[in-house]
Amino acid sequence: MHSVYLSLGSNIGNRKRLIRDAVDLIDERVGHVVKKSSLYETTPWGFSSPNKFINACVCCETMFSPRELLTATQIIEKILGRTGKSIDGCYNDRVIDIDILLYDDLHVDDSDLKIPHPLMEQRDFVMKPLSEILNK
Numbered sequence: 001m002h003s004v005y006l007s008l009g010s011n012i013g014n015r016k017r018l019i020r021d022a023v024d025l026i027d028e029r030v031g032h033v034v035k036k037s038s039l040y041e042t043t044p045w046g047f048s049s050p051n052k053f054i055n056a057c058v059c060c061e062t063m064f065s066p067r068e069l070l071t072a073t074q075i076i077e078k079i080l081g082r083t084g085k086s087i088d089g090c091y092n093d094r095v096i097d098i099d100i101l102l103y104d105d106l107h108v109d110d111s112d113l114k115i116p117h118p119l120m121e122q123r124d125f126v127m128k129p130l131s132e133i134l135n136k
Contacts, residue, residue: 001061004031004069005102005133007117007126008056011044012095015054018080022096023058025076030069031062035136037129045123049093057101057129066100066108066115073098101130 006026010018016039027033037057044053064072081095101117108115120126 001031001063002104003059003102004062004064004100004104005057005059005130006073007097007099007101007120007130008058009053009097009125010095011049011051011053012093013081018096019054019056021080022076022098023056025079026058026060026073026098029076030064030072031060033058033060035059035133037132040125040129042125044093045125051093053125055125055129057126057133059133066103066106066113069100069103070113073100099126101126 008019008022010022019039023033023036035058040055042053042055044051062069077096077098082097099117099120100113100115101120103115106115117126120130
């Protein structure tokens, strides 16, 4: 079993429900969610929008490889209505965003998958909920 930390964010639609639905789908499709942070309302990072985000982090136990985990989280995003990923670092409003932050002590440096997440320490909307569950 692998311990995985994921970041979740939503700034379109019923944000709290979308985060709850994402957590439920992670629990059903990826692995048992063993820790959940509180929900945090934050301003957009890296772009301007009047829509605030709801952010959270979860820890789950999974048998998936990092690549399988990436595929599973992208499928969950599509189920919840996400139509595309940010391209060339241009961020925009989104129904749901799920990022892989940590996967055991593993380091991955592929073009489309970087673990630990390279920007997580620059983002309060990640570090606050992540710190909450790392310390549980």
